[in-house]
Amino acid sequence: GAVVSQHPSRVICKSGTSVKIECRSLDFQATTMFWYRQFPKQSLMLMATSNEGSKATYEQGVEKDKFLINHASLTLSTLTVTSAHPEDSSFYICSARGVSGVSYNEQFFGPGTRLTVL
Amino acid sequence: GENVEQHPSTLSVQEGDSAVIKCTYSDSASNYFPWYKQELGKRPQLIIDIRSNVGEKKDQRIAVTLNKTAKHFSLHITETQPEDSAVYFCAARGPNTGNQFYFGTGTSLTVIP
Numbered sequence: 001g002a003v004v005s006q007h008p009s010r011v012i013c014k015s016g017t018s019v020k021i022e023c024r025s026l027d028f029q030a031t032t033m034f035w036y037r038q039f040p041k042q043s044l045m046l047m048a049t050s051n052e053g054s055k056a057t058y059e060q061g062v063e064k065d066k067f068l069i070n071h072a073s074l075t076l077s078t079l080t081v082t083s084a085h086p087e088d089s090s091f092y093i094c095s096a097r098g099v100s101g102v103s104y105n106e107q108f109f110g111p112g113t114r115l116t117v118l
Numbered sequence: 119g120e121n122v123e124q125h126p127s128t129l130s131v132q133e134g135d136s137a138v139i140k141c142t143y144s145d146s147a148s149n150y151f152p153w154y155k156q157e158l159g160k161r162p163q164l165i166i167d168i169r170s171n172v173g174e175k176k177d178q179r180i181a182v183t184l185n186k187t188a189k190h191f192s193l194h195i196t197e198t199q200p201e202d203s204a205v206y207f208c209a210a211r212g213p214n215t216g217n218q219f220y221f222g223t224g225t226s227l228t229v230i231p
Contacts (some may be wrong), residue, residue: 034218034219041205041224041226042220042223043207043221043223043224044207044221045160046218046219046221049142049216049218079204093162095160106152106164106167107152107164107219108164109154109161109162109163110161110162111161112159112160112161114159
C-alpha cells in the first residue's frame with residue numbers, strides 16, 4: 001500500500017530556532033500533500049495544502065511566513081517552523097494524495113512529528 | 119465550506135457490545151466519507167470509507183452507513199474488543215472542498231474488558 005514517512009519523529013529545540021520537518025511518499029507520487037497540526041485530544045487541524053511545483057495554500061489564521069512549506073518534488077514536502085516558540089509545540093502530521101489509482105482517492109498519513117519548543 | 123460535526127466526543131462500551139459514532143456534514147455535494155482510527159501518538163489509519171452512490175458498506179465488524187438526504191453518516195463497530203480503543207475521526211470531501219478532507223472533532227472510544 002501507499003506509505004508516507006515523516007522525519008524527524010521527535011524534535012526538541014530552543015525558542016527562536018527553526019525546525020524542518022520532511023514528509024515523503026515512499027511508493028507513490030503525491031501531487032498534493034497536506035500539513036496538519038494536532039493538539040492533545042483534539043482533531044486534526046489543516047494548516048496548509050501544498051501542490052508540487054506551486055505555492056502552498058494556507059488555511060485562515062496560519063502564518064505563512066512562520067510555517068514555510070516547500071513541495072519541491074512529487075515525493076517530498078517540507079514544513080519549516082521558523083523562530084519557534086513554546087506555543088508552537090504540537091504534533092505535526094502530513095498526508096499525501098497520489099497522482100492516480102488508489103492513492104488518488106485517499107489521503108495517506110505520515111507517522112507525525114512531535115515538536116517541543118523549550 | 120464544508121462543516122463536519124461528530125458525536126459523541128467520548129464513548130465507553132463493554133467488550134462485546136456495539137459502538138456507534140455519528141457525523142453530519144453541511145455540503146450536499148460532498149461525495150466521499152472516510153473513517154480514520156488513531157491510536158495514541160500514532161498516525162490516523164483509514165479503516166473504512168463510503169462514497170455517495172452507496173448507502174452502506176461493511177467490512178467484518180465495521181460498517182458505515184450514509185444518508186445523503188439527511189447528510190449524515192455513521193460508523194458501526196460490532197463485537198467490540200479492547201484493541202478497538204482509539205480515537206476515531208470521520209471526514210468528508212467533495213468537489214467543493216478541492217483536495218481537502220474536512221475532519222470531525224473525533225470520538226475517543228474505550229472498550230472495557
